[in-house]
Amino acid sequence: MFVFTSRRAVSGIFHCTRALSSSEQTPPRTLITGSLGQLGLTLAKEMRELYGKERVVCTDIRKPPKTVLQSGPYRYANILNKGGLEEILVENRIDQVVHFSALLSAIGEQNVTLALQVNIEGFHNIIDLCRTHDLKLFCPSTIGAFGPETPRNPTPDLTIQRPKTIYGVSKVYMELLGEYYHHRYGLDFRSARFPGIISATTPGGGTTDYAVQIFYDAIETGRHECFLEPDTRLPMMYISDCIQSVIQMMECAEDKLTQRTYNISAFSFTPAEIVAEIRKHMPLEVTYKVDPMRQKIASTWPQVLEDSSARRDWGWNPEFTLEKMVPYMLQKVRNQLVKELPTPKELF
Numbered sequence: 001m002f003v004f005t006s007r008r009a010v011s012g013i014f015h016c017t018r019a020l021s022s023s024e025q026t027p028p029r030t031l032i033t034g035s036l037g038q039l040g041l042t043l044a045k046e047m048r049e050l051y052g053k054e055r056v057v058c059t060d061i062r063k064p065p066k067t068v069l070q071s072g073p074y075r076y077a078n079i080l081n082k083g084g085l086e087e088i089l090v091e092n093r094i095d096q097v098v099h100f101s102a103l104l105s106a107i108g109e110q111n112v113t114l115a116l117q118v119n120i121e122g123f124h125n126i127i128d129l130c131r132t133h134d135l136k137l138f139c140p141s142t143i144g145a146f147g148p149e150t151p152r153n154p155t156p157d158l159t160i161q162r163p164k165t166i167y168g169v170s171k172v173y174m175e176l177l178g179e180y181y182h183h184r185y186g187l188d189f190r191s192a193r194f195p196g197i198i199s200a201t202t203p204g205g206g207t208t209d210y211a212v213q214i215f216y217d218a219i220e221t222g223r224h225e226c227f228l229e230p231d232t233r234l235p236m237m238y239i240s241d242c243i244q245s246v247i248q249m250m251e252c253a254e255d256k257l258t259q260r261t262y263n264i265s266a267f268s269f270t271p272a273e274i275v276a277e278i279r280k281h282m283p284l285e286v287t288y289k290v291d292p293m294r295q296k297i298a299s300t301w302p303q304v305l306e307d308s309s310a311r312r313d314w315g316w317n318p319e320f321t322l323e324k325m326v327p328y329m330l331q332k333v334r335n336q337l338v339k340e341l342p343t344p345k346e347l348f
Helices: 007-011 040-051 066-071 082-091 105-110 112-132 166-185 210-220 239-251 271-278 292-298 308-314 322-337
Strands: 030-033 056-060 074-076 096-099 136-138 189-194 196-198 223-226 234-238 261-263 267-269 285-288
Touching (some): 030 040, 040 056, 040 066, 096 112, 096 239, 105 112, 136 239, 166 189, 166 261, 196 210, 210 223, 210 271, 210 322, 234 239, 261 308
Parallel strands (some): 056 074, 136 189, 189 261, 196 234, 223 285
16 A cells, blocks of 8 residues: 655654555646746655656646756646646646646736736636546645734634735635535645745745845845835745645545645744844845835735644644744755755755
């Protein structure tokens, strides 16, 4: 019998890890949309180590680098082309989908029409195909799914959700449609509300991007201009914990899940607090030039996510604290800047 095992499963942290039944003698075949983004490459690398490289199909709308083509299957896939998506799912005998394709908060506000197409129409294509072909579906949600009326410290799983960005609105739509498809059609839909994700990947247009850019600026120039106010507290997570949360939640036996969407978090900090932590390791000069749009967005988001349900139901237990993450990030960014080009695994 094949047994799913991740690095954390070995140490006992993944108490939801399950063995395959007698009717499932092989690991799942997984398709990842938006796989060339911050999370997709790293998740693909981890899943290929767990399940075999031919069993994880990466897709995106961009030409991939050679390293991606050499690491396993890659297909061009536009999530707005439902027929093309279905062809890929069927030809590759996909069992489960991780749907990362989305326009993020700040970028979405600059192009609302495109955000509606990608985040809502694209998701509808994905979930409808997963229902048709009986596929397990994971799609991340976000702290952006909350709004100014939401309790901010802490923010519970079930509460008022009145987001004020098209990104947040589309994620609430995703959460509710996924829950509806689960109750109406029995679709195995799963989602986790991600906080800001920190990695050595170059920032890509999110409101929490300062928490990545600050490491690059610290090493390259010793100066950082922050676009949020110094006391703006937001929940964050190091990328390796984020990737492990996806695998952990996907592997969990369905009967252990008491809800379809869960808060998850690791730590929360303000710009002033991460500056102080970086200064324990190197000098850093910081000025504040507040971006009104991003500050307005951040001021409506949770300060602390309450994630006891994820910890109880599927053993969520992040490894990284702010204090542990900062020296890791400084070293990983140094690696990037000296052209060592670490693989996604090395970004952990």
